[in-house]
Amino acid sequence: DTAVSQTPKYLVTQMGNDKSIKCEQNLGHDTMYWYKQDSKKFLKIMFSYNNKELIINETVPNRFSPKSPDKAHLNLHINSLELGDSAVYFCASSQIGNTIYFGEGSWLTVV
Amino acid sequence: GENVEQHPSTLSVQEGDSAVIKCTYSDSASNYFPWYKQELGKRPQLIIDIRSNVGEKKDQRIAVTLNKTAKHFSLHITETQPEDSAVYFCAATPGNNDMRFGAGTRLTVKP
DSSP states (O other): OOSEEEEOSEEEEOTTOOEEEEEEEOSOOSEEEEEEEOTTOOEEEEEEEETTEEEEEOSOOTTEEEEEEETTEEEEEEOSOOGGGOEEEEEEEESTTSOOEEOOOEEEEEO | OOOOEEEOSEEEEETTSOEEEEEEOOOTTOOEEEEEEEOTTSOOEEEEEEETTOSEEEETTEEEEEETTTTEEEEEEOSOOGGGOEEEEEEEEEETTEEEEOOOEEEEEEO
């Protein structure tokens, strides 16, 4: 009964490839997020969606394109992967103004 | 936008001692301040939170204080145990669909 689930958990790919990470939450939350955690452990918000509507796009390169088909799903597609995209990507969800619940993370390594 | 600063970046204490982590925020609109614990290879998980209408909250060995005027909040862990060793993040919510994190504090509790 995972609350926020994301796939894949591990992803190793070559520079220039395109990849997607999928996320689903069964908590009934209205808001979903993507966070990037780099090697220094800093948790940086990338996007937030409220009921399928984009709310925050935090100066993320256009190569990153989120898509929310419904309020329970938020996917992340990355084009033309670069070495600097290597990181852990966390999907998360919350009710408005409340605690964020994170998925287990997707470890992306670009070689 | 909201800027959350967190200190110290690393903290080492002896088992049984207390640990204090401090954060400041910049956006006076922020009204919800959670603290997360992240163990190695795992997702960040909420350990305690506080809202702007409360000055202090305690849960067993963990307490959080908030000074809204000074825009700072702190996490206090008493009687530390080796299993408290982890990275701790403070966060602030400048908007309903937004949560910004501090840079994290790596706490090591030595037996």
